[in-house]
Amino acid sequence: MTTLPFTRRQFLKTTTVAGAAVTLAPFTPRLFAxxxxxxxxAPTPSWVDKPMRWAQxxxxxxxxxxxxxxxxxxxxxRTKSDAVCLSGGGxxxxxxxxxxxxxxxxxxxxxxxxxxxxxxxxKLGMVVIARTDPHATYDDVAAAHPDWIAVTADGQxxxxxASPEMWVxxxxxxxxxxxxxxxxxxxxxxxxxxxxxxxxWDGSGMCYCENCRNNFKDVSGFELPxxxxxxxxxxxxxxxxxxxxxxxxxxxxxxxxxxxxxDSCVIPNTGGGATSSLDMKKIGELAPTLMADRQARRGLMxxxxxxxxxxxxxxxxxxxxxxxxFSVGLEEPYRWKDSVQNGAEIRLWVAxxxxxxxxxxxxxxxxxxxxxxxxxPVEDIYRRLAGWEKYLRNESPLTRVAVVYSQxxxxxxxxxxxxxxxxxxxxxxxxxxxxxLVHDRLLDAAHIGQFKTLxxxxxxxxxxxxxxxxxxxxxxGGSVIATYETSLCDEWGVRRKDFGLxxxxxxxxxxxxxxxxxxxxxxxxxxxxxxxxxxxxxxDAPRIVNGVWRLExxxxxxxxxxxxxxxxxxxxxxxxxxxxRVEKTDIAEVFLRESGKGRVxxxxxxxxxxxxxxxxxxxxxxxxxxxxxxxxxxxxxxxxGHGVLDVTAWRQKHSMTVHLVNLTNPMMMKGPLRELIxxxxxxxxxxxxxxxxxxxxxxxxANTKPRFTQNGRELHVVVPSILDHxxxxxxxx
Ligand SMILES: [Zn+2]
Numbered sequence: 001m002t003t004l005p006f007t008r009r010q011f012l013k014t015t016t017v018a019g020a021a022v023t024l025a026p027f028t029p030r031l032f033a034x035x036x037x038x039x040x041x042a043p044t045p046s047w048v049d050k051p052m053r054w055a056q057x058x059x060x061x062x063x064x065x066x067x068x069x070x071x072x073x074x075x076x077x078r079t080k081s082d083a084v085c086l087s088g089g090g091x092x093x094x095x096x097x098x099x100x101x102x103x104x105x106x107x108x109x110x111x112x113x114x115x116x117x118x119x120x121x122x123k124l125g126m127v128v129i130a131r132t133d134p135h136a137t138y139d140d141v142a143a144a145h146p147d148w149i150a151v152t153a154d155g156q157x158x159x160x161x162a163s164p165e166m167w168v169x170x171x172x173x174x175x176x177x178x179x180x181x182x183x184x185x186x187x188x189x190x191x192x193x194x195x196x197x198x199x200x201w202d203g204s205g206m207c208y209c210e211n212c213r214n215n216f217k218d219v220s221g222f223e224l225p226x227x228x229x230x231x232x233x234x235x236x237x238x239x240x241x242x243x244x245x246x247x248x249x250x251x252x253x254x255x256x257x258x259x260x261x262x263d264s265c266v267i268p269n270t271g272g273g274a275t276s277s278l279d280m281k282k283i284g285e286l287a288p289t290l291m292a293d294r295q296a297r298r299g300l301m302x303x304x305x306x307x308x309x310x311x312x313x314x315x316x317x318x319x320x321x322x323x324x325x326f327s328v329g330l331e332e333p334y335r336w337k338d339s340v341q342n343g344a345e346i347r348l349w350v351a352x353x354x355x356x357x358x359x360x361x362x363x364x365x366x367x368x369x370x371x372x373x374x375x376x377p378v379e380d381i382y383r384r385l386a387g388w389e390k391y392l393r394n395e396s397p398l399t400r401v402a403v404v405y406s407q408x409x410x411x412x413x414x415x416x417x418x419x420x421x422x423x424x425x426x427x428x429x430x431x432x433x434x435x436x437l438v439h440d441r442l443l444d445a446a447h448i449g450q451f452k453t454l455x456x457x458x459x460x461x462x463x464x465x466x467x468x469x470x471x472x473x474x475x476x477g478g479s480v481i482a483t484y485e486t487s488l489c490d491e492w493g494v495r496r497k498d499f500g501l502x503x504x505x506x507x508x509x510x511x512x513x514x515x516x517x518x519x520x521x522x523x524x525x526x527x528x529x530x531x532x533x534x535x536x537x538x539x540d541a542p543r544i545v546n547g548v549w550r551l552e553x554x555x556x557x558x559x560x561x562x563x564x565x566x567x568x569x570x571x572x573x574x575x576x577x578x579x580x581r582v583e584k585t586d587i588a589e590v591f592l593r594e595s596g597k598g599r600v601x602x603x604x605x606x607x608x609x610x611x612x613x614x615x616x617x618x619x620x621x622x623x624x625x626x627x628x629x630x631x632x633x634x635x636x637x638x639x640x641g642h643g644v645l646d647v648t649a650w651r652q653k654h655s656m657t658v659h660l661v662n663l664t665n666p667m668m669m670k671g672p673l674r675e676l677i678x679x680x681x682x683x684x685x686x687x688x689x690x691x692x693x694x695x696x697x698x699x700x701x702a703n704t705k706p707r708f709t710q711n712g713r714e715l716h717v718v719v720p721s722i723l724d725h726x727x728x729x730x731x732x733x
Contacts, residue, residue: 041285041286041288042254042255042258042265042288043262044288044320045194045195045263045264045265045288046263047127047194047263048265048288048289048320048321049289049321050082050083050127051082051083051126051127051321051323051359052082052359052385052386052389052392052393053079053080053081053082053083053359053360053382053385053386054081054082054083054084054085054323054359054360054361054362055075055076055079055081055083055084055085055126055361055362056084056085056086056131056325056361056362056363056364057072057084057085057086057087057117057364057367058087058131058363058364058365058366059086059087059092059094059105059113059366059367060365060366060367060368061092061105061106061107062105062106062107063105063107063113063366063367063368064094064105064107064108064109064111064113065107065109066107066367066368067367067368068367069113069116069117069120072117072367073117073120073121073123073124075375075379076121076124076126077124078379078383079362079378079379079382079383080382080383080386081126081382082125082126082127083126083127083128083129084117084121084126084127084128084129085129085130085131085197085361086114086117086118086121086128086129086130086131087114087130087131088114088130088131088132088183088187088191088193088196089102089114089130089132089183089186089187090132090133090134090135090180090183090199091103091133091134091135091136091137092104092105093105093108093183094108094113094114095108095112095113095114095115095187095190095191096108096110096112097183097186098186099179099182099183099186101137101138101140101141101144101145101179102179102182102183102186103137103138114130114187114191115190115191118130118191118193127194128191128193128194129193129194129195129196129197129267130187130191130193130195130196130197131196131197131198131199132180132183132184132187132196132197132198132199132201133198133199133200133201134169134171134175134176134179134180134183134198134200134201135168135169135171135199135200135201135203135204136160136163136166136167136168136169137149137166137167137169137175138165138166138167139165139167141167142157142167145174145175145179147170147173147174147209147210147211148169148170148173148174148175148179149167149168149169149170149175149209150167150168150169150170150171150203150204150207150209151170151207151208151209151210151212152208153206153208153226155208158204158207162335168204170203170207170209170211170212171201171202171203171204171207171246171249172203172207172211172212172215172242172245172246172249173207173209173211173212173215174211176201176249177249177252180201180253181252181253181256184196184253184256184257184266185256185257185260188256188257188260188261188264189260192260192261192264193261193264194261194263194264195257195264195265195266195267196253196257196264196265196266196267197266197267197269197291198253198266198267198268198269199269200269201246201249201268201269201270202246202268202270202277202278203242206224208224212224215245216237216238216241219241220234220237220238220241222234222237222238224238225237225238228414229414230411230412230413230414230493231412231493231494236412236492239277239411239412242277243277243278243279243282246270246278247278247282247286250266250268250286251286253266254266254286265288267287267289267290267291268287269291269293270283270290271283271287271290271292271312271313271316272292272294272309272312272313273308273309273312273405273418273421273437274405274406274407274409274410274417274418274421275407275410275417275418276312276407277411279407279441280312280313280315280316280407280439281316281439281441281442283316283317284315284316284317284318284320284439284442287317287320288320289317289320289321289322289323290313290317290320290322290323291322291323291324291325291361292309292310292312292313292322292323292324292325292358293325294306294309294324294325295325295326295327295331295363296326296327296329296330296331296341296345296349296671297331297345297349297671297672298330298331298332298333299332299670300669300670301671302422302425302426302663302668302669303348303349303352303663303665303668303671303673304352304425304426304429304646304663306324306326306349306352306353306356306358307352307353307355307356307646307648307661308356308425308437309324309353309358310322310324310353310356310357310358311356311435311436311437312405312437313358314357314397314436314437315405315436315437315438315439315442316439316442319394319395319396321359322357322358322359323358323359323360323361324350324353324354324358324359324360324361325361325363326346326349326350326353326360326361326362326363327341327362327363328340328341328346328362328363328364328374328378329341329365329374330672337365337366338365338366338370338371339371340371340373340374341374341672342672342673342674343373343374343376343377344672344673344674344675344676344724345671345672345673346374346377346378346381347377347381347676347724347725348661348662348663348665348673348676348724348725350381351661351724351725352646352661352663354385354392354659354725355646355648355659355660355661355725355727356646356648356659357394357397357648357650359392360381360382360385362378362382384701387700388700388727388729390652390655391652391655391657391700391727391729393652393653394650394651394652394657395650395651395652395653396650396651397434397436397648397649397650397651398434398636398637398649398650398651398656399433399434399435399436399451399636399648399649400450400451400452400453400631400633400635400636401428401433401434401435401436401451401452401453401455401627401631402435402436402437402438402448402451402453402454402455403421403424403425403428403435403436403437403438403454403455403457404437404438404439404440404443404454404455404456404457404459405417405421405437405438405439405440406440406459406460406461406462407439407440407441408440408441408461408491408492408493409440409458409459409460409461409489409493411493412461412489412491412492412493413460413461413489413493414493415458415460415485416609417457417458417459419608419609419612419613420457420458420483420484420606420608420609420612421457421608422612423457423607423608423609423610423611423612423623424455424457424608424623426611426612426615426620427608427611427619427620427623427624428623428624428627429644429645429646429663430620430624430644431620431623431624431627432638432639432645432647433624433627433635433647434636434637434647434648434649436451438451438454440459440462440466441466443466443469443470443473444469445472445473445476448473448478449476451478452477452478452479452630452631452632452633453478453479453480453481453627453630453631454470454473454478454479454480454481455480455481455482455627456470456480456481456482456483456486456487457483457486457608458483458484458485458486458606458608458609459482459486459487460485460486460487460488460489460493461489461490461491461492461493462486462487462489462490462491462500462501463490463491463500464490464500466491466500467487467500467501467504470501470504471501471503471504473598474504474595474596474598474600475595475596475598476598477596477597477598478598479598479599479600479601479630479631479632480504480598480599480600480601480630481600481601481602481603481626481627481630482501482505482600482601482602482603483602483603483605483606483607483608484549484550484551484603484604484605484606484607484608484609485551486499486501486602487499487500487501487502488500488509488551497509497511502556503556504595504600505591505600505602506555506556506557506559506591506593506600506602507553507554507555507556507591507602507604508553508554508556509551509552509553510551510552510553510554511552512551512552513549513550513551513552514549514550514551514552515548515549515550515606516548516549517546517547517548517549517550517569518569518572519569519570519571519572519578520545520546520566520567520568520569521543521544521545521546521567521580522543522544522545522546522564522565522566522567522589523542523543523564523565523566523567523584523585524538524541524542524543524544524563524564525561525562525563525564525565526539526542528561528562529561529562529563532561532563533625533628533629534563534564534590534592534622534625534626534629535563535625536621536625536628537621537625538618538621538622541618543567544616544618544619545614545616545618545619546566546567546589546605547605547606547607547609547610547619548606548609548610548613549605549606549609550566550589550604550605550606551604551605552604553604555588555591557593559588559591559592559593561592562586562588562590563590563592564588564589564590564622565584565585565586565587565588565589566585566587566588566589567580567582567583567584567585568581568582568585570582589603589604589605590602590603590604590622591604592629599629599630599632600630601626601629601630603626607619607622607623608623611623634687635687636649636686636687637649637658637684637685637686637687638684638685639658639660639682639683639684639685640682640683641679641680641681641682641683641719642664642679642680643662643663643664643679643680644662644663644664644668645660645661645662645663645664645679645682645722646659646660646661646663647659647660647661648661649686651689654731654732654733655729655730655731655732656686656688656689656692656729656730656732657727657728657729657730658684658686658717658727658728658730659725659726659727660682660684660719660722660725660726660727660728661724661725662676662677662678662679662722662723662724662725662726664677664679665677676723676724678721678722678723679721679722680721681718681719681720681721682718682719682722683716683717683718683719684716684717684718684719684728685714685715685716685717686714686715686717686728686730687713687714687715688710688713688714688715688730688732689713689732690713692713692732693732693733694708694710694715694730694731694732694733695731695732695733696730696731697715697717697728697729697730697731698728698729698731699719699726699727699728699729700726700727700729701722701723701724701725701726701727702720702721702726706718706719706720706728715730
């Protein structure tokens, strides 16, 4: 079975159905075309799995005259950093470049700062990669090569938004394909670095330059889109064309540096979750390693967001090394790039990054320190992690639950997919259920066969082939939990008449959507569904709040029990009118069925999105209970005790670990943390692999040997307290 849901024929068909007036005949979205074999991934460089602790020094232009090279080399040594990213060129060259229009730092003089840093880091035994940033350039470049400059929608060359004396470059034309290729080749020839990291390489928003207009028209037949509506045929074609152009650029650069140093690669700063604009499946195929760039919290971001980033990348890259870039400063829209973050906040962010399987990379902008308060926290964290290294070389996560994320839903349906995923993420954290994320275009048995339960948080866009894969998963004993509009569109975001998974849900869509609903409730049917596991913890609740949006659906088969029914909206003002017009309906608001060894739960409303918005504990209980009912087996790991913990579990070659990250904090949902606050005793129960014998149990952070008992394959460990991050390490023989 092919895992590629997109073919050229399907693209043409659905676009015609959508009413496109323009012929698409010349357009072949090679990215998704089954007739074109994907390029073979280049060999993995020998060094990529070595580094566990990365450092980054991003020089600013006047650093060559000011910064203290010996200080930085000493800091890399003290932090036991084993890899480094150093500023090379692009916007500013930190070495005596010979390439025309490649601007040397005005403070460089006769020095070769990049060369000095590379030599110093090599002496420390570090892996060394060089950083390039191509997104901005200068007046002389714009005058000599106007076709290198980005153009706005109204046809004007584009000045840089933050440095108005500079110009924004076109990411998809000759500036990147030709000039930046020469820069990379020069850096690689001079320094033979292990790789080249490319920052801000993918353009800075839409570019309407002549190259972009002509290239797009040649391939698609369209003018560049001037709408963001993903159902507009030109916009849809642009979403794919831009990706193809960038993947071509990545491979072009990669080949150029490998011709000089075969044991190297380029590493684009790219990727992410559902809203990422480049296909993570393709990224996962091309990248031997990757850096996830979610540097710190901002606004109302949860402290688990960095762990989520790790899971998003792992869904596409598997167990290839994934590195988590964290900032020592604040990451808010005001871009205080020289700021210093509170030490407690940095510690928790890195703890969750490591607990979720990433290797840390600290980033510091500027070689001159305006504020030294970050130095000690990062040194403490890195030295601690160096001591834990063998327990951080994970071979596989231990979990039976996974949540699907869908880039095609974000691209082509354009709804706020992240709100639904975030709702599940928060619920699973609170329930202390370890889980993974899964990419929706990797639903083959090799990628999902290890899971018992797959969660589909309003995954609206699913192809027929993807629906078949989900059916096969359930036929093989897997369970599925789906919400709201899951499978209501095809892979291009075009609405179906009915769910693609109607047979799996046992439910059909009646063609109507209700919402936003005010003052609607759910009746808990304790009489007819007494003791149903979905209602655990809600035994004393006759009714709970409903969500905000619901689909009108009809059952297509007989459901044994209906634990939740609809209490329709009724007026919420004037207060005299606030009484239910209908006390009870027989309209089911959850559908639970068993299918062989698998179980299927479908919520026709936005329980996950509403939970993320409102955080009602009643909705939390339904979400947790749904996962437990669907999974229907003893968990690999369970942790009981007070507080909010991110729990992850891993297998290494000769050990198992359970990470407990203490998120319990008044600043959990709005950083930065003021202090770390310990939680009290936690009981950890871990299911050991068949035949495994425990030789030692160790708490890595406390550096103690805890009380533990073993009962058959179950290991019971008492963790007396957790400050920020504890790891229960179990050595196996
Ligand atoms: Zn352009």
